[in-house]
Amino acid sequence: MNKEFNPEVMIEVIDLHKYFKDLHVLKGVSTKITRGEVVAVMGPSGGGKSTFLRCMNRLEEPSSGKIIVEGIDITSPYVDINKVRTEIGMVFQLFNLFPHLTAIENVKLAPMNVRKVSDAEATERGLALLEKVGLSDKAHNYPDQLSGGQQQRVAIARALAMQPQIMFFDEPTSALDPEMIGEVLDVMRAMADEGMTMVVVSHEMGFINEAADRILLLAEGVIVEEGTPEQIFKHPTQQRTQEFLGKILSV
Amino acid sequence: MSESKSARSAILAELRRMQHHVPWHRRDEFVGASLLALILYAALLPRTGSPSVVQWAVIGAFFALALAWGGLILSDVRMPEWVKTLTAFVLLFLGGWLFYRYSDADWERLSHVFFNWELMKDPMEGGATGWDILLDGLWLTVQIAFFSAIFSTLIGLLLAVFRSFENRILNIFIIAYIDFFRAMPIIVLMVLAYYALPYTGIVLDAPVAGVLVLSLNSSAYVSEIFRAGILSVHHGQIEAARALGMNPVQTMRLVILPQALRVVIPPLTSNYVASAKDTAICSSITILELLKSALQFQAFKANPTAIIAATVIYILIFVPLTRLAGVLEVRMKTGRAKA
Numbered sequence A: 001m002n003k004e005f006n007p008e009v010m011i012e013v014i015d016l017h018k019y020f021k022d023l024h025v026l027k028g029v030s031t032k033i034t035r036g037e038v039v040a041v042m043g044p045s046g047g048g049k050s051t052f053l054r055c056m057n058r059l060e061e062p063s064s065g066k067i068i069v070e071g072i073d074i075t076s077p078y079v080d081i082n083k084v085r086t087e088i089g090m091v092f093q094l095f096n097l098f099p100h101l102t103a104i105e106n107v108k109l110a111p112m113n114v115r116k117v118s119d120a121e122a123t124e125r126g127l128a129l130l131e132k133v134g135l136s137d138k139a140h141n142y143p144d145q146l147s148g149g150q151q152q153r154v155a156i157a158r159a160l161a162m163q164p165q166i167m168f169f170d171e172p173t174s175a176l177d178p179e180m181i182g183e184v185l186d187v188m189r190a191m192a193d194e195g196m197t198m199v200v201v202s203h204e205m206g207f208i209n210e211a212a213d214r215i216l217l218l219a220e221g222v223i224v225e226e227g228t229p230e231q232i233f234k235h236p237t238q239q240r241t242q243e244f245l246g247k248i249l250s251v
Numbered sequence B: 001m002s003e004s005k006s007a008r009s010a011i012l013a014e015l016r017r018m019q020h021h022v023p024w025h026r027r028d029e030f031v032g033a034s035l036l037a038l039i040l041y042a043a044l045l046p047r048t049g050s051p052s053v054v055q056w057a058v059i060g061a062f063f064a065l066a067l068a069w070g071g072l073i074l075s076d077v078r079m080p081e082w083v084k085t086l087t088a089f090v091l092l093f094l095g096g097w098l099f100y101r102y103s104d105a106d107w108e109r110l111s112h113v114f115f116n117w118e119l120m121k122d123p124m125e126g127g128a129t130g131w132d133i134l135l136d137g138l139w140l141t142v143q144i145a146f147f148s149a150i151f152s153t154l155i156g157l158l159l160a161v162f163r164s165f166e167n168r169i170l171n172i173f174i175i176a177y178i179d180f181f182r183a184m185p186i187i188v189l190m191v192l193a194y195y196a197l198p199y200t201g202i203v204l205d206a207p208v209a210g211v212l213v214l215s216l217n218s219s220a221y222v223s224e225i226f227r228a229g230i231l232s233v234h235h236g237q238i239e240a241a242r243a244l245g246m247n248p249v250q251t252m253r254l255v256i257l258p259q260a261l262r263v264v265i266p267p268l269t270s271n272y273v274a275s276a277k278d279t280a281i282c283s284s285i286t287i288l289e290l291l292k293s294a295l296q297f298q299a300f301k302a303n304p305t306a307i308i309a310a311t312v313i314y315i316l317i318f319v320p321l322t323r324l325a326g327v328l329e330v331r332m333k334t335g336r337a338k339a
Helices: A049-055 A081-085 A103-113 A119-132 A149-159 A178-193 A204-209 A229-234 A239-249 B003-016 B026-041 B053-072 B081-103 B105-113 B116-119 B130-164 B170-185 B186-200 B206-232 B234-242 B248-285 B292-299 B305-334
Strands: A007-021 A023-034 A038-042 A064-069 A087-090 A168-169 A197-201 A214-219 A223-226
Touching: A007 A049, A007 B003, A023 A049, A023 A064, A023 A197, A023 A223, A023 A239, A023 B081, A038 A204, A049 A197, A049 B026, A049 B081, A049 B186, A081 B130, A081 B234, A087 A149, A103 A149, A103 B248, A119 B105, A149 A178, A178 A197, A178 B053, A197 A239, A197 B186, A204 A229, A214 A229, A223 A229, A223 A239, A229 A239, B026 B053, B026 B081, B053 B081, B105 B234, B105 B305, B116 B130, B116 B186, B130 B206, B130 B292, B170 B206, B186 B248, B206 B248, B234 B248, B248 B305, B292 B305
Parallel strands: A038 A197, A038 A214, A087 A168, A168 A197
Antiparallel strands: A007 A023, A007 A064, A214 A223
C-alpha cells in the first residue's frame, strides 16, 4: 500500500467493475465511506445497487478494481475474507434467518462458532440484542412463528451479534407489508443515531431523508450523482436523477 | 361476431332445456340392471385351470364391464356414499371370484403342504428346529440391513457433500459411481463380489461381500437423496451464513445439513426399508439370512412351510416400517418436526 491507513475511512472502493458473463453490471464505481457515515444507495432496479453492496463483502467476486475495508484490500487473494466479513454485518431483503433455529439461536450461532464465544456469554449478549430490537419475548420462537417485520429485526440482531464495524442493508424493507416497515426502520434509525457506519440500499425516502448523510445514485453501473439528501431530493443536477425521483415519487 | 353470438345462445338454450335430464347411463334402472347382468355373467365365467384364448377373452370382457360399471357409480356425484362403498366391495369380491373360479384348488392338500406347522417344531440334525433356524436367519438379516444402512449413509453423505463443491473431475467420478450402482442389478454385483473378486486376490467372507454390495448400491440412492436435500436449502441461507463470517465447512455443518436432514428423513427411511428388503438377495451367495434359512429347511424336510413362515416374518417387519416411512412423510409435510 502506498497510502497511509486512514482510520477515518471505513471502506474505499476504487474503480470497481463487475461482469456477469457478458453483462457489465458495475462500470467503474469509486467512493469512500467514512466512519459513522450512513450512506443510502438508490437507483433504478438493475442499476447495480445490490451487486455493489455484495461486492463489498465479496458475496460477489469483483471483476476488477480495489475494495479496501479498514485498510485491508479484500480483493487480495491472501486476505481471509471470513475474518473481514465478521466486521461487516449484512441484512438481506428476504431476512434469510435460519429456519431450523430459534431467534436466540440464530443470533448466537455465529458468535459461538466463528468468534468462539461461550454459550453463556453469547446467550446473554444475544438476549440483550433481541431486547434492543424489541423482541426479547420472542427469543425462543422459530422464524416461521414471527411476522416479516419481526424476522427482519431478528436478522438485524443476528448481524449485530458479531459486533461489526459496519452494517450493510440490502433492501431491508422491500419484502415487508407496509405496517411492518416502520418497526424495522425504527431499529435502523436507532443504530444510525448510535454512530454505526451503514450502507443502505433502499427507497424509503422518509428514512433516507432523516438518517442518511449521503446518497449515492447508482444507475446503469455508474454513480450518476451523489450528495446529501437535501441536495439530491431538492436540487438534483442530473437528468437521470430527476427521472428516477420522478418515478418513485409518482407511486 | 353475430354468428358466434347466436351459436352461443343456441348452446345456452340447449343447456337450459337439458338441465334436469338424466342421461341413460346414469339412470338407476340401467345401473341396477347392469349389476344383475354382471352377477349372471360372473356365474358363467369359465371354470378351468388353463383357459383357452376365447375363454380369456370372456374373462377379460367381464372385468372390463365390471370396472366400467364401478367407474360409472364412483364418479357419479349424485350417488350416496353407501352405494359407492358397496360398489367398492362388489368390485373386490368380483376379483376374488375370478381366483376362486379359476384356481380349482385342493385346499386340504394345500394346507398340509404349505402350512405344516408341526414340521417346523421338529428338531433337525444338530437339534435345531425350523423356528430356531429361521430366527438365526432373521438375526443375520437384521445385522446385514443395519450395517448396510450405516455404511450407505456414510458413503452417500460423503458423495453428496463432495458433489456440492462442484469440482468437475470429482463430479464426473461421483455421477459415474451413482449411475453404475443404480443401473446394476444387485444380484449381479453380489455374485461378482463373492465369486469373481477372489480371482483378483480379494477374498471376502460372504456376509462382508453382502454388506459391501448392499451398501454400495444403497449409497448411490442415499447420495441422490442427500443431494436433493442440500439443493432444497435456499441459496440465501448460504449467503447469510457466509456474510456472518462462517467458512464453507461451518456453513455446511451448522446451516445447510441441519436443514437438509429434515427434508431427507422420509425418503431416506423408505430407502432403508427398500435396502433392508434387498437383504434377501444375500441368499444367492450362501449367506444364511432369513430367506436362505427357509430354503435350507425346505431342502432338508422337502416341505415349504418355512418359506411361508419367512413370508409372514417379512410382512410383520416390513409393513410397519413402510407405514413408518409414510407417517414421517406426512408429518414433515404438515409442519416443522419439533426437536
